[in-house]
Amino acid sequence: MMSQITNEGLVLAFSALGAGIAMIAGLGPGIGQGIAAGQGAAAVGRNPGAKGDVTTTMLLGxxxxxxxxxxxxxxxFILLFANPLLGRL
Amino acid sequence: MASDGKQIDFMIHGLFSFSLFGQEIWITTSHASLLIIILLLIVFAWVARRRMMRAEPVPGAFQNVVEWIVEMIDRMIAGIMGDCSEWFRNYIGAVFLFLLTSNLSGLFGIRPPTADFGVTLGLGLISFALIQYFNIRHNRGRAFTDLFRPLPVLFPINLIGEVATPLSLSLRLFGNVLSGTVMMALVYGLMPIFLKLGFPAVLHVYFDVFSGCIQAYVFCMLTMVFTRQKMKEE
Incomplete structure (x- = not known):
């Protein structure tokens, strides 16, 4: 059963897994951007006159x-479309 | 119904190749779309210049648009750079218009040239050279001794921090535009035909228009912010 798995298949399968695991890093920017947007909303609520500046700073951050x-x-993307590990086989 | 994924296509394709000094050089779709965008911008600049040579006191539609673009870029630069904004007007204006046009070009069916890392790395390196030029011009010898502050042991970390600037600038732009391109290719490749007509417009508004404008703005802003940091009086 296990002998039917080729080397290429194994590398491709784990590359796909690795791509998925790499995207867990999307959690961090999501939380960070949410905090920035929340603080921006609070700042606009406190001082509506500075809406333009607050929005600019928020988008930059x-x-x-x-x-x-x-x-x-x-x-x-590298793991999925330009896999460097396949060349090592 | 849904296709099998054969129609998904977002890669860069080679159009033709030639050899130069024994090196094979490929002309790709990125070059083609770059050429289209540069021609578009040159024609626009030429027409705008012709038009502004005989500007009228009461502006017409086209003159209004040109004046609005120039004022918008001037306001953006003056907000960060303050009194030395004249030195940046040329570079930032050119880069902003180029990035805006190339990010929006995904709307017209050509592959955005900024979804090629070669293009964005080039822009990042130009920005890096600009930042370092103003750093050395303003700080003289202190530009180099600053690398050894606050402790000489931290020199490698400071050096990496400097070198990471063009990389992060270019990767940010590249990643945003490429993710939009890939997402649109997936949507167009995997959807049944009757859904392709109206629904992707919503995604185009987000991935091309919103994200493209924000990233063009952010690239210019960050270039100016980094330069400003170097020129700050201590």
Whole structure:
């Protein structure tokens, strides 16, 4: 039964698993962006006149917080579409 | 009903190749879409310049749009850079318009050139060179001694922090645009035909218009913020 699994199949299967596991990193940016948006909403509620500045700062901070998630996305894409492990077989 | 995934296509394809100094060089779809966007921007700039040469006191529709774009970019730069905004108007304006056009180009069916890491890494390196140029110009020798602060032991970490700037700038842009491109390709490839007509418009608004505008804005803002940090008086 186990002998039917080829080396390529094994590498591909675990690469797909690894891509999925890598995307768990999406949790962090989600929480961070949510905190930033919540604080932004609170700031606008306290001082509605500064809505433009608050929105700009919030979007900038969120974009920086998103970076770690995008690193994991890059790793997931590499594992799925440009797999470096297949060349090692 | 749903297709088997053969129609999913978001990769970069080679159009033709030639050899230069023994090196095989491929002209890809990224080059083609870059060329389209650059031609579009050049034609727009040429027409706008022709038009602004004989600007009227009461602006027409086109003149209004051009003035609005210039004022918007000026406001964006003045908000961060303050008194030295003239040095950044050319670069930031050009990069912002280029990024905006190329991120929005996914709407018109061509593959956005910013979904190619080569393009965004190039832009990130240009921004890095700009940041370091203003760092050295403003701080002179302190630009190098700052790497050894607060402790000389921290030099490797400071160096990595400097080198990570173009990487994070370019990866952020690349990842956002590529994820939008992949998502749209999946939606178009996997949906039954009758759903393809109206529903993807909602996703286009988010992935292309919203995300594209935000990322173009963020790239320019971060370039200016990093430069501003280097030029800060201590």
């Amino acid at each position: 969120q974009a920086v917080a998103e970076t770690t998630g995008l690193y994991s996305l890059a790793i997931a």
